[in-house]
Amino acid sequence: MKTLVYSVLGFEKSFLENAANNKHELTFLELPLQENSAHLAKGFDAVSLFTSDKADEKVLDILHQNGVKYITLRCAGYDHVNIQKAKQLNIKVANVPAYSPYAIAEHAVALLLALNRNILLSQELNKKNDFRLDKLIGFDLHGKTIGIVGTGKIGAKFAKIMHGFGCKLLGYDIYENEELKRETNITYTSLAELSAQSDVISLFCPLNSETKYLFNQSLFSKMKKGVFFINTARGGIVNTVDLMEAIDNKIVAAAGLDVYENEKPIFFSDHSASKIEDDIFDKLRSYPNVLITGHQAFLTNEALQGIANTTCENLSEWEKNTISKNDIH
Numbered sequence: 001m002k003t004l005v006y007s008v009l010g011f012e013k014s015f016l017e018n019a020a021n022n023k024h025e026l027t028f029l030e031l032p033l034q035e036n037s038a039h040l041a042k043g044f045d046a047v048s049l050f051t052s053d054k055a056d057e058k059v060l061d062i063l064h065q066n067g068v069k070y071i072t073l074r075c076a077g078y079d080h081v082n083i084q085k086a087k088q089l090n091i092k093v094a095n096v097p098a099y100s101p102y103a104i105a106e107h108a109v110a111l112l113l114a115l116n117r118n119i120l121l122s123q124e125l126n127k128k129n130d131f132r133l134d135k136l137i138g139f140d141l142h143g144k145t146i147g148i149v150g151t152g153k154i155g156a157k158f159a160k161i162m163h164g165f166g167c168k169l170l171g172y173d174i175y176e177n178e179e180l181k182r183e184t185n186i187t188y189t190s191l192a193e194l195s196a197q198s199d200v201i202s203l204f205c206p207l208n209s210e211t212k213y214l215f216n217q218s219l220f221s222k223m224k225k226g227v228f229f230i231n232t233a234r235g236g237i238v239n240t241v242d243l244m245e246a247i248d249n250k251i252v253a254a255a256g257l258d259v260y261e262n263e264k265p266i267f268f269s270d271h272s273a274s275k276i277e278d279d280i281f282d283k284l285r286s287y288p289n290v291l292i293t294g295h296q297a298f299l300t301n302e303a304l305q306g307i308a309n310t311t312c313e314n315l316s317e318w319e320k321n322t323i324s325k326n327d328i329h
Helices: 013-020 057-065 083-088 101-116 119-127 153-164 178-184 191-197 240-248 279-284 301-319
Strands: 002-005 025-028 046-049 070-073 092-094 145-149 168-172 200-203 227-231 252-257 290-292
Touching (some): 057 083, 101 290, 101 301, 168 191, 240 252
Parallel strands (some): 002 025, 145 168, 145 200, 200 227
16 A cells, blocks of 8 residues: 655654555655645555644545545544545545553643642752752642543543542543443543532543533633643643633643644644744743643553554555444544
8 A cells, every 4th residue: 555654753653664564655754734735645545644634625635636545544533634525535534543542541640740749840949959848739649539531441541540549530421431430430420510529630532523622711610729630632622711711710720731722833843943923822831830741642652553553454454445443434
């Protein structure tokens, strides 16, 4: 399968080459897929996309005109692809629904611990030879209420870790995870009730029309004052301006964010020699109680190999004229 890999990142190339194992002809391109780069796929059977790529109606039309029949995603989310348009053009789309749920769940825990125990501030003071502890007081997670929004594979792993800390768990999902209830005693409740009761809220739900700006001024106003807010899901689930207002009003005591709603022009690139033209992002990262990691939650050896393997497995299934188990219908 001749495949053009858009938005390839240096750290993932060797994993993809290893997974292809000479079965597929991969051509790597650092450019993201956009309207002005879609024509580069001419002569390729398939393209491989990452979260920084954009496959809207216009882009899909160009891909179709240039003979592309398959899109294999190197991510779980597919909100950056117009699935309905792809169906109309008979372009098959498959994602990587599961690679290493531990990677993202553990990163969410890392964000929570780093914020709670003031690890970054401690390091800054340490470098100044200031070893006073006055500004470094945290709290025991044991006994605290953790609200988990989305209890699929990743959310469930996070729940089990928090259960190990001795936390009380509240869950919100359209589907209740019966196995998780048996293993952790998680209690499912409404989103409003979860927001009102939780000391920590962590997001693991997908971004779609129903979850876009799910966390907004109205929901933040229902939260317990002093809540810790963690998002390793998708940036568009949270209205950033409303989040900052909640921080200003001390409703949210700290936020750990691996994603940001307007991250595409920012994350995965080196902007050290230029200015980022995003006033909202500049304000967001200026808060001392906001910890931002540039969409790195998935970044473990195990996850990268899993993503690469599934990406190439999807190509192999299509090459055999079969439907991939990961096809998005």
